[in-house]
Amino acid sequence: MATPKELSDFLASVERRAFKQTAYAVRDDHAALDIVQDAMMKLADKYGNHPANEYPMLFQRILQNTMRDFWRRQKVRNLWTTLLSSFGASGEDGEDRDPLETIDVEDDSDEPSTQLERTQTIRLIENALEKLPTRQREAFVLRYWEEMDVAETAGIMGCSQGSVKTHCSRAVRALAMELERQGLNKLGIFKPMSPTASSES
């Protein structure tokens, strides 16, 4: 049985990744925060007494299911909105927020030009990831970002190990093509190797 401290440590270690993964999937930061909170509560409520080593798998499964619930609700809501609304409310909720709080933290250790390049690269990668089909993104995130093995990924996604490999492979290929299409090679990441670099590497 896990202790509250173990749960806290586990959640602290995964919360940022979980949030970003959810944000890429639902493309809404506020919804992503709600989904992560829901997943954390479900983990504590239903599986809190399980051993701490089971948490990663359980949490990922709960997170994926909570995302699916969100999409289902969203589908229904969109249907009703389409049917009923011509007076759709605007996105702002009127809540006063400190603008400093929502400014992304940037690493200022590099040169400004390198930093800009890096930020642009990250943006392009994020955009490419958001464009992936849901299952491919799920497989890619679990397999490579969460570093789960094929069997664990298959268990969470509820599909065969072969499907996971196919999804991952397609995701990587799609990402590579999309990044090249968006001109990532211009940022110096995919440029051809020079002879000196070859000897160094």
Add this chain to the structure above:
Amino acid sequence: MNSQENTTNKGLDSNMSEVRLTDTNLSKANSSKDSIHMTDERSITEEQFARYISDTLEERSQQLNAYQLKRLAQARELAVRQLHTQQSNSTQANGNVLHWLGHQMGDYIGHHRAMSTAMIAGIMMVTFFAAQQLDFNNNLENSDAFLLASELPPEAFADKGFDTWLESKATY
């Protein structure tokens, strides 16, 4: 989690990945249209490319703004408090053996649904047959008592013509 992969891949820092990717002619890879695997020594594999992307995403995930960090911390605190409450309630309940047994059974049923359904169905069937058997024995005892207490001899009830005779007598 694949520990071997962890040691090999987690060890790669983002700079290393970038060097490898800089050494790559990705357009050459894409021209094959089939895979980004290349035979060239300098090429990156699918795995390395995926690692580069995930390293970049990991780096990005560490750059959340204050509001997002605050919300995540609040969510974590709520979850931990929930577990704490649950565990303290469970400790109190453990004083009562029956409650504890009920809790354990509830947990078992919750996690082994098919098995529990089969078990419940089995118990119901056994109970049904036992009740029927008991009922049959009861009836047997009652009929024995009836035969012994009756004015008629037991043979009269076994005689097939007795009922007909009795009915014809009753009509007179």
